[in-house]
Amino acid sequence: MSRHLQSYVGFAGAGIVGEYNAYPDLKEYIDANVYPNGTALIKDIQDNKCILQVVLNYSGKDVFSLFKVKDPLSAPVVQNRLNQNILGNDGSTLSVKTIMYHSDKDDIIPFEDAQKYATEQCARGASINFVADSGQNHIGEELNRATDLGKWIDAFHKGTADSACK
Known part of the structure; x- marks a missing residue:
C-alpha cells in the first residue's frame, strides 16, 4: 500500500471484510493465507464498527503484513473479485439520482x-x-x-x- 494511503488503511480493511463476507472463494483464500493478527482484524471490523472507527483504529497499519504470502493481491481469486468489483466495470447504469x-x-x-x-x-x-x-x-x-x-x-x-x- 502506498505510504500516503497508510493513514486510510482502515478503508482497505473494511473492503477486505466486505469481500470476505460476500464471496466464499475469497474467504477461503484469506483464511488460508492470513496470520492470526489478520484473523483478529477481520473479526474486529465485523463487530459492527463504523468506517470512521475502522479508519482511526487501523491508521498506519501495514495491511500486507497480515498475510503469509508476499503479494496477496496477485492471486487469481483476488484479481477476479477486484476486477469484478471495480466501480462501473459491470456495465450497469445507476438508476437513482x-x-x-x-x-x-x-x-x-x-x-x-x-x-x-x-x-x-x-x-x-x-x-x-x-x-x-x-x-x-x-x-x-x-x-x-x-x-x-x-x-x-x-x-x-x-x-x-x-x-x-x-
Missing part, C-alpha cells in the same frame, strides 16, 4: 477516475450531478460538503434534487 462531490486533491480516490465514472454513467443515461471542488483531501471534502449533502438528500426525498449531468 446521484450527487458526487469530489476534490481535485482527493488523496484516496483519484479525481480523474471519479470524473470519468460520472461522465460514463451520464453517457449511459444516469442522472449524476458531479460537483468538482479544489484543494481538499478526501476527509476534508467530506467534512466541507456534509451540510450540502444533507440538503441534497432532503431535496432528493422531496423530488427536487438537482442530479442533472454537468
Whole structure:
C-alpha cells in the first residue's frame, strides 16, 4: 500500500471484510493465507464498527503484513473479485439520482477516475450531478460538503434534487 494511503488503511480493511463476507472463494483464500493478527482484524471490523472507527483504529497499519504470502493481491481469486468489483466495470447504469462531490486533491480516490465514472454513467443515461471542488483531501471534502449533502438528500426525498449531468 502506498505510504500516503497508510493513514486510510482502515478503508482497505473494511473492503477486505466486505469481500470476505460476500464471496466464499475469497474467504477461503484469506483464511488460508492470513496470520492470526489478520484473523483478529477481520473479526474486529465485523463487530459492527463504523468506517470512521475502522479508519482511526487501523491508521498506519501495514495491511500486507497480515498475510503469509508476499503479494496477496496477485492471486487469481483476488484479481477476479477486484476486477469484478471495480466501480462501473459491470456495465450497469445507476438508476437513482446521484450527487458526487469530489476534490481535485482527493488523496484516496483519484479525481480523474471519479470524473470519468460520472461522465460514463451520464453517457449511459444516469442522472449524476458531479460537483468538482479544489484543494481538499478526501476527509476534508467530506467534512466541507456534509451540510450540502444533507440538503441534497432532503431535496432528493422531496423530488427536487438537482442530479442533472454537468
